[in-house]
Amino acid sequence: KTTSATRRIAILGSTGSIGESTLSVLDHADDLGEADFEIVALTANTNVEKLAEQARKYKPAFVAVADESKGEELRSALADTDIKCGAGAAAVEEAAEMETDWVMAAIVGAAGLRPTLKAAQRGADIALANKECLVCAGDVLTAAISKAGGALLPVDSEHNAIFQVFDFDQPERISRLILTASGGPFRSWTKEEMGTATPAQAVAHPNWSMGAKISVDSATMMNKGLELIEAAHIFPVSHEKIEILVHPQSVIHSMVEYVDGSVLAQLGTPDMRTPIATTLAWPTRTSSPSAKLDFAEVAKLTFEAPDLIRFPSLRLAREAISAGGIMPAALNAANEVAVASFLSGGIKFLDIAAISEQVLDRSVRLNGPATLSTLEEAMDADSQARRMAEECVAARAAA
Numbered sequence: 001k002t003t004s005a006t007r008r009i010a011i012l013g014s015t016g017s018i019g020e021s022t023l024s025v026l027d028h029a030d031d032l033g034e035a036d037f038e039i040v041a042l043t044a045n046t047n048v049e050k051l052a053e054q055a056r057k058y059k060p061a062f063v064a065v066a067d068e069s070k071g072e073e074l075r076s077a078l079a080d081t082d083i084k085c086g087a088g089a090a091a092v093e094e095a096a097e098m099e100t101d102w103v104m105a106a107i108v109g110a111a112g113l114r115p116t117l118k119a120a121q122r123g124a125d126i127a128l129a130n131k132e133c134l135v136c137a138g139d140v141l142t143a144a145i146s147k148a149g150g151a152l153l154p155v156d157s158e159h160n161a162i163f164q165v166f167d168f169d170q171p172e173r174i175s176r177l178i179l180t181a182s183g184g185p186f187r188s189w190t191k192e193e194m195g196t197a198t199p200a201q202a203v204a205h206p207n208w209s210m211g212a213k214i215s216v217d218s219a220t221m222m223n224k225g226l227e228l229i230e231a232a233h234i235f236p237v238s239h240e241k242i243e244i245l246v247h248p249q250s251v252i253h254s255m256v257e258y259v260d261g262s263v264l265a266q267l268g269t270p271d272m273r274t275p276i277a278t279t280l281a282w283p284t285r286t287s288s289p290s291a292k293l294d295f296a297e298v299a300k301l302t303f304e305a306p307d308l309i310r311f312p313s314l315r316l317a318r319e320a321i322s323a324g325g326i327m328p329a330a331l332n333a334a335n336e337v338a339v340a341s342f343l344s345g346g347i348k349f350l351d352i353a354a355i356s357e358q359v360l361d362r363s364v365r366l367n368g369p370a371t372l373s374t375l376e377e378a379m380d381a382d383s384q385a386r387r388m389a390e391e392c393v394a395a396r397a398a399a
């Protein structure tokens with residue numbers, strides 16, 4: 001692995017919520033003279049305007065837009081610069097393959113798997129926000145990271161919290177991981193009310209400002225289900241020892257309980273720039289622009305057990321990880337299709353978990369305990385589950 005005084009950085013998904021927060025942390029560190037970095041590559045899905053604006057400001061060597069049809073637009077927007085432009089999924093992978101030391105994996109969904117894996121195989125440190133790629137092919141990705149010698153630095157606030165208080169030298173002395181959940185916008189809604197929830201209501205998260213997909217996942221609590229699977233891949237702890245606890249204030253970002261009864265937690269304001277700064281500076285620390293906690297203002301921290309009846313996604317995630325093999329990939333793909341359909345008005349809110357459950361059940365019946373040890377197996381499981389979920393969506397539209 002190469003080390004250079006100047007940190008070479010790539011941001012996959014730079015136009016998204018996490019991508020922009022990452023650039024904000026870098027700007028802040030730069031203003032304070034705390035970081036010496038060079039942005040080498042930036043990527044986006046379709047937002048050429050924002051990508052070109054970022055490119056003009058940060059002057060990366062390469063920018064890529066995943067949407068092939070946007071290639072010309074990107075090239076003409078940057079025609080008067082010497083920034084190389086690419087378009088299509090292969091160009092995003094090319095961005096991941098550029099020589100960099102630290103890669104922010106902030107693409108949403110399983111679409112981020114191939115580029116993240118490419119960066120991992122090169123030995124870059126991976127700041128991982130893209131939880132779906134761990135859910136889809138966790139063993140493949142973590143094996144690639146360890147083989148090439150980079151670090152896996154969790155960006156997801158819960159995993160980042162655990163990472164900061166997890167004693168990797170004695171994981172057997174850890175009795176429990178407690179993943180906190182805000183409960184999302186429908187925490188106190190009845191199931192009946194949830195039945196008529198609109199996309200606008202579902203993306204209005206009480207504490208965090210995030211992309212549309214993860215906001216809907218927070219409303220169904222599938223986000224916490226995906227995070228349970230994510231945690232089981234990042235930390236050497238069995239999923240049975242991972243608990244989910246609703247904590248509406250989102251101040252305690254997660255906790256680790258040791259066998260002697262000690263519970264260690266990481267706290268902070270709900271601002272992703274804190275965990276991002278942690279991964280950027282690890283194993284040291286850097287400043288971040290996020291607000292500091294005012295405990296007197298927070299005044300009260302409360303906790304409640306999650307409701308598995310109103311939020312069946314939590315049960316589905318447990319079932320998927322217990323079944324193992326391709327099942328988490330199937331559940332993730334079904335959820336991605338269902339969430340996209342809900343956001344575009346195709347299905348109702350409660351259909352998201354119902355379709356995910358139908359696909360998971362069908363996948364278990366069809367594939368039995370199919371193991372997953374290669375990228376191809378993960379992509380096949382992902383495609384198969386997407387087809388099944390599309391059928392479920394179509395059946396609802398026809399009904």
Ligand code: NAD
Nearest residue numbers: 013015016017018044045066107108111129130131210211
């Ligand atoms: P977002 O929708 O705001 O941004 C997603 C980014 O990925 C954009 O840059 C988009 O252009 C790019 N992208 C989307 N589809 C793509 C495709 N098919 N190919 C290539 N690029 C594509 O999402 P976000 O909120 O920034 O979340 C990104 C990831 O981080 C998700 O996996 C999410 O679960 C995770 N995460 C986000 C937060 C948060 O606070 N936003 C917190 C924890 C984890």
Ligand code: MG
Nearest residue numbers: 156157158227
């Ligand atoms: Mg999270």
